[in-house]
Amino acid sequence: MIDFKKEIANILNEKISELDFEEIYSMIEIPPNSDMGDFAFPCFKLAKIFRKAPNLIAKDINESIEEKDLFEDIETVGAYINFTINKKTFAKTVIEEVLNKKDMFGASNIGEQKNVIVEFSSPNIAKPFHIGHIRTTVIGSAINNIYKFLGYNAIAINHLGDYGTQFGKLIVAIKAWGDKSIIESNPIPELLKLYIKFHEEAEKNPQIEDEARMWFKKLEDNDDEATELWQWIRDVSLMEFNRVYDMLGIKFDSFAGESFYSDKMPAVLEEMREKNLMKKSEGAEIVDLEPYGMPPALITKKDGSTLYITRDIAAAIYRKKHYDFYKNIYVVGSQQNLHFKQWIKIIDLMGYNWAEDCIHVPFGMISLEEGTMSTRKGRVVFLEDVLNKAVEKTKEIISQKNPNLEDKEKVAKEVGIGAVIFQELANNRIKDYVFSWDRTLNFDGESGPYVQYTHARAASLLRKSQLDYKSNINFGLLKEKEAMDLIRIINKFPDVIVDAARKYEPAVITRYIIDVAQAFNRFYHEHSILVDDEELQKARLALVFACKQTIKNGLKLIGIAAPERM
């Protein structure tokens, strides 16, 4: 697409060889109102170079410019050269780009298929998949989509919490009080009950703690019975998690969780000892991180067992060998900031310069507004319940707004779940936020339903017209301010995606989609689309299409469907 600012900088650079391109580029301003053109170049700084008054310099440069096609007008006002872009050329390039690329509008190949690992979601098996997990799940999935769209080979990994001493406890509890068929009918809540029961019993009879340790040891030694039970716990847990991933439309390339690294640990520990990083401390092994202003990292316990951090070190080393990643991204809450700083430092101390390619992408906490959800058991709010409730509530709203809608079930799912995702990604990830139904399901506010509704409105306009708006369009007719504003915003989409990737921040896209929707609604409000003048109607429909496509592509990146009707 035409980058007008770059074109202007190029033109000026030919006239002002004393300054380099970057400097000229950075001097170009966007005037406060469009009467003064779309871009302005101030000549004050040139007075010293040319030894002339700035307004004369402006005049001379302007007179020498030959390129006129891209600009409607190039005017000298005092010391400024004001450029007004040729609206027709601009509208044509932007809209034709969207018409040609369609679902790929905004995509690029800057990633050159380099491997980027995006690790996200990573719940602990046998534990509830609760509302707190939504953040890592949808932020991570959006980052994964964004990197893919930019031509990286993005690899989505779910680093399941499927290993550790707690599985010894669960095995003891299942053997003592569990009933497989009851557990299978309602896995996570039943396993949670057993886990709680274990702790209650252990208060009375501490001996079962030893039993639990023994069972975990058996698991580590690949004992058949232990492995089989553990595998079963993992399978039934994944069945539940997968139900939620399906609802969210999220797929992983790998479920290599903590257990995957258990047999890769000894070599890593050996390497750390060889590199003189480990210190003995009361039988345990630690890495001293005091010189880096951090508490020591505990790597092995005195019984020799490994920890969460040990598995993260082994996982990173494995991933580098296996994927030779360009970036290894972890979408994990900010409570774990220290954990990530510690182990990434350890990777660095091991002499691996790719430590800097391991990137922790933290986020703030979600809390629920009073009365948002009643809880099933205990105080946990299951994510699945929130999603189901969102769909239910949406169904009610749709039944009122559009009782004759076909496919109501499907649309309610797309809108209800989309609404939750959109809310989740509406603010910068690092901010804590409070979940509220009113904000999430508000069809008029800055919400998912609002944006989807705008998309459906555009779709309906395109359906209603018989005209072919994909060829022979007179782009010169799109000259109103609202049309131009919309085209300018659409033109930004490719840069917005790059910005979101660079910042690991899906909210950049979310906010952008709102801008597009609002600009569309201003245009739609001021100008009829299905006018009698067919040439004008076609031009406006082409713009409507470009806008609809941009919203659709943006929503897809953040994991939300764009229904054609709602």
Ligand code: ARG
């Ligand atoms: N399972 C962990 C939890 O629920 C999150 C794992 C994060 N990823 C990692 N590589 N440490 O807290």
